[in-house]
Amino acid sequence: MSEINKIPIFVKDYSFSVKTKKGYKTILDHINLSIPSGSLVAIIGASGAGKTTLLNSIAGRVLGKSEGSILFGNEPHSNRINKILSYVTQQDTMNTNLTPRQILRFVSDLRLPKTTKKQEKNQIVENILKSLQIEHCADTIVGSPESEIKRGISGGEMKRVNIGMGLVTNPSVILVDEPTSGLDAQTAYLCTTILKDLTKDGRTIISTIHQPRQSIFELFDYLVLLSHGKLVYFGPINEIENYFAKMNFFPPRNTNLADWLIDLVSLSEEELKKEETINKLSKSLSVYKKDGIGLIEMNKYEVDLEIQDTSDEFEEIDIDNIINSDFIQNDSNEIIKGEVGTLEFIKSLVKYYNNSNLMKKTLSMKIPKQRMNIHLEKPVNSFKKTLILTKRGFYGLKNQKRYIIERLLEPAISACLVAWIFSAISKNQSGINDKTGLLFFIVLSQMTVPVVSVLYVLPKEKAVFLRESMDSAYPTVCFFISKVLTDLPFEILVPTIFAVIVTPITGLQKNPKNWFILILFCILSSVTGSAFGMTISTGTRSPEIALLVGPSMLLPMIIFCGFMIDLNNITKALSWFQYIDPIKYSFASIVKNEFTGLKFTCTQSELVQGVCPITTGEQFLKLKGFYDVSFWQNALLIVTFILIYWGLSVYFLSKARKRETGR
Numbered sequence: 001m002s003e004i005n006k007i008p009i010f011v012k013d014y015s016f017s018v019k020t021k022k023g024y025k026t027i028l029d030h031i032n033l034s035i036p037s038g039s040l041v042a043i044i045g046a047s048g049a050g051k052t053t054l055l056n057s058i059a060g061r062v063l064g065k066s067e068g069s070i071l072f073g074n075e076p077h078s079n080r081i082n083k084i085l086s087y088v089t090q091q092d093t094m095n096t097n098l099t100p101r102q103i104l105r106f107v108s109d110l111r112l113p114k115t116t117k118k119q120e121k122n123q124i125v126e127n128i129l130k131s132l133q134i135e136h137c138a139d140t141i142v143g144s145p146e147s148e149i150k151r152g153i154s155g156g157e158m159k160r161v162n163i164g165m166g167l168v169t170n171p172s173v174i175l176v177d178e179p180t181s182g183l184d185a186q187t188a189y190l191c192t193t194i195l196k197d198l199t200k201d202g203r204t205i206i207s208t209i210h211q212p213r214q215s216i217f218e219l220f221d222y223l224v225l226l227s228h229g230k231l232v233y234f235g236p237i238n239e240i241e242n243y244f245a246k247m248n249f250f251p252p253r254n255t256n257l258a259d260w261l262i263d264l265v266s267l268s269e270e271e272l273k274k275e276e277t278i279n280k281l282s283k284s285l286s287v288y289k290k291d292g293i294g295l296i297e298m299n300k301y302e303v304d305l306e307i308q309d310t311s312d313e314f315e316e317i318d319i320d321n322i323i324n325s326d327f328i329q330n331d332s333n334e335i336i337k338g339e340v341g342t343l344e345f346i347k348s349l350v351k352y353y354n355n356s357n358l359m360k361k362t363l364s365m366k367i368p369k370q371r372m373n374i375h376l377e378k379p380v381n382s383f384k385k386t387l388i389l390t391k392r393g394f395y396g397l398k399n400q401k402r403y404i405i406e407r408l409l410e411p412a413i414s415a416c417l418v419a420w421i422f423s424a425i426s427k428n429q430s431g432i433n434d435k436t437g438l439l440f441f442i443v444l445s446q447m448t449v450p451v452v453s454v455l456y457v458l459p460k461e462k463a464v465f466l467r468e469s470m471d472s473a474y475p476t477v478c479f480f481i482s483k484v485l486t487d488l489p490f491e492i493l494v495p496t497i498f499a500v501i502v503t504p505i506t507g508l509q510k511n512p513k514n515w516f517i518l519i520l521f522c523i524l525s526s527v528t529g530s531a532f533g534m535t536i537s538t539g540t541r542s543p544e545i546a547l548l549v550g551p552s553m554l555l556p557m558i559i560f561c562g563f564m565i566d567l568n569n570i571t572k573a574l575s576w577f578q579y580i581d582p583i584k585y586s587f588a589s590i591v592k593n594e595f596t597g598l599k600f601t602c603t604q605s606e607l608v609q610g611v612c613p614i615t616t617g618e619q620f621l622k623l624k625g626f627y628d629v630s631f632w633q634n635a636l637l638i639v640t641f642i643l644i645y646w647g648l649s650v651y652f653l654s655k656a657r658k659r660e661t662g663r
C-alpha cells in the first residue's frame, strides 16, 4: 500500500483556451495558485466561470491550448503523478448491479499492485466503507435512485461509494467535481466532513462546489474564486471577509458567504448580454494580447471602431512585471472601479487581487527542490485484469436473477409462439414458402434481439469504462474481451433454447447433423448481432443516435439476405451488398441445411400444366442459388464479420477513451 505523499500544488500563470469554429476561446486566464499539502480547497464561481476546466486542468484531462504550468511538488503531470492522484467525477458512474463492497473490491483487484495480498485488499475496502460510513449498505445492490424498480442505496450513499472508489489506491491528491450536487444539506455536510478528514494525514483535496451552505463552506481551508476564467480570490477561507472589507465590501448579516461572493463576481443580466456581444466581437478581432495563447491568427474580419473599445475590457495584467517590481501594494491602496455586476467591476477585482499581498504570498511560496518519492509498484497484468473484469461482469449478472430469468424466458416464450404459428407446415408447395418464412424468422430473431440488448446495456457499461479509463485502470481491450466473454453464455444459451423448442414442433429436420448446423448458425447470428450492436453503440455518441442508426443499418441486411428478394433479381449496381451481408450467410446455410433431402408434393391447384414444380429440396435450393452453399465457408465468413465488428468496436472505444481522457 502506497504511503501518502504530502504534495503542494502550484498553478503558475496558467491559461487555457479551446479552439472553436470562430477562433480560440480563453477559458482560464493567467491563474496562479499555491496550494499547501493537506489542505481542502474549494473552487467556486458562477456557472461557466471555469471551475471544472480548472479542476480538469489540474487532473491533466483537458484537450486544448495551455500556457504556464501546473506542478505537483516540483513535477508536472505525468503517469507517475497519475498514480498518486485520484479524480472523483460528479456523476456517480459505477456498476449499479453490484454492491458497494463488491464495487470497491473489484476496484482494489484492478488498481492495487499485484503484490498486495487479498486479505490486505479486503482490509482496505473495509476501512473505506467504515470511514465513509457506508458499512450498513455495503451489501445492498447499488441500483439506481431514479428508478422505482431498481432502487438500491440512496443518492448520498452512492456519492460516498463514488468517493470510496477514488480512495482505494490511497491517493495523495484527490480532485473532486461537485461532491455535494444533488444531496440534501445533511448528506452534503457529511460528504464534505469526510473530505476534510481525508486531508488530516496530508492529502491535498481540491473540489469544485456549487452553492455550499455556510457550514459546509467553513470546512474548507482555501478558496479559489473564479469569474469568467479569471482569478478574483485565492487565499484562506478565514481571510475572505477581511480581504473584501478592505475594499469596503461587507456581506450582509446572516448571509451565506459563498453565495454572496458568487453574486459579487457575477455579471448582471444586462452585462451578460453585452458580454455575449463582446465575446462574439473579440473572437473576430483576436483580442488576445499575450504571446502563446495569443497565437490567434490576425483577423480576416472587418474592424469596427466601437468594437475595438469594448475588446479592451479584459486587459491583461502583466504578472512578470508584478513579481519583478515593487508594484505590490498594501491591500488597502487599490481602488475598485465600476458598479457591481459590470465588467469594469470584475476587471477591477482581478487587478486588485493581482496587486494584493495574497497574490504576493502565492507567488512567493517555494517549490520543493526534492523530487517526490513515489513508489511505483507493478500493477496486475492485462490478462489478470481481463479475468477480473469478466468476473465482475458475471457478479453483476448473478445479482440480477430477474434479468437472467427474463433473458432465458424470452427465447422460450417466443419459440413456443413461433412453433405454434408454424406448427402446421405442409409438405406441398405452399409449405415451401412457410418453411422459408420460418427459417428467415429464426435467423432474424437470433440476430436482432442481441442488437437491441447491446444498444440498451452497453452505454451504461461504456460510461463505467470511460470513468475507469480516466484512472488508467485497464487497457481498452481488457474491457472489450471481458464484455464479449460475459455476453457469450447468453449468445449460446438463447439460440439453443429457441432451436430446441422450435425444431420438433414445426417439423424441421431432426437428425443430429441438422440440429447441430441449425444451432451453430443460430449462435453465429446471435454473436453477429451482439458484435454489430457493439459497433453501433461504440461508434455513436449517444444511445439515442445508436437506436436510430442500428435498425436503419440492419434494414438493408434484411433485404439483401435472400428472403425478401431473389438474389438473382437484384440490380447489378447493388448486388455486391449481399456479399457483405452476414444475415445472408446464416440464412442461406440454414435453408440448405433444412431443404437438403426433403421431398415436396403438390395439391391439385398447385400443379402447373399437370406438373408439380418443386418436388425436392435440392430443386428449391438451385432456384434460390443456395445449392452450392458450403456450411464451413459461410461459418468462416460470418466469423470474419464478427471479427471486423469487434475490431471496429475496440477502435471506437479507444477513440472515445482518447476523447474523454486525452490519453
Ligand SMILES: Nc1ncnc2c1ncn2[C@@H]1O[C@H](COP(=O)(O)OP(=O)(O)OP(=O)(O)O)[C@@H](O)[C@H]1O
Binding pocket: 018, 020, 025, 027, 045, 046, 047, 048, 049, 050, 051, 052, 053, 054
Ligand atoms: N471544449 C470547450 N469548447 C468550448 N467552450 C468550452 C469548452 N469547455 C468549456 N467551455 C466553456 O468554458 C466556460 C467554462 O466552462 P466550465 O465547465 O469550466 O465552467 P463551470 O464553472 O464548471 O460551469 P458549471 O458550474 O456550469 O459547470 C463555459 O463557458 C463553457 O461553455
